[in-house]
Amino acid sequence: MTSVERDALVDLINNPPRGSKLAAARDFGIDLSLFVSSLELTPTERARRLSAAASFFDSVRVIVRKSR
């Protein structure tokens, strides 16, 4: 993502047009800023991030189960 593209993305997220799906999602409670960190990644990086998060939650689940 170029800096121009990033600026456009951040601007849209900070100022979603009235009546847009972005504005509706923000009003629904979605943190739109998370789109920036995600869309900055390549699909491969997104896949790795998802796998890492899943592994982290798995290890937390194991710890919680053992502590009961």
Place this chain on the structure above:
Amino acid sequence: MDLESALRALYDEKVEAVLIGGAAMALLGCSLNTKDIDFCYQRSKQNAERLARAMAPHHPRLRNAPSGLPFRFDAETIHGGLDFTLTTDLGDVDFLAEVAGLGFYDAVQRASVTMNINGIDCQVLSVAGLIKAKKAAGRPRDLYAIPELEALEELRKKTGLD
């Protein structure tokens, strides 16, 4: 969960399958986390053989089934069944024959996009396809995902990012 290895396993055996569900959402840019990998697969005999070969090294077994229950994820089982919820060495992997709101593999494939994951070209259900599927599934967790997907779709259209 090892999404890259799961995609690689299917790619290496030329399995016809489309990544759907939460993992597809994450690859397309949603911030959602999920612990399983869902695919819609093509139901020909040849594809069942390929799928069985692709998953065999990863020890697929039925998820949440009694430990002694005999089960073999082979071509015959796949061809004779529809949906499989599996635990594998790569994590929880589901293979579904049909996606709500879209239909069987051919329709799901038409609603997919090609994404390159570490050199592997794989089919991923598009944002529009995911919205259609989530709306049709209609469970609270599906409906909850729709605003984020619709926002992502709009964002991608307006910025041209993918």
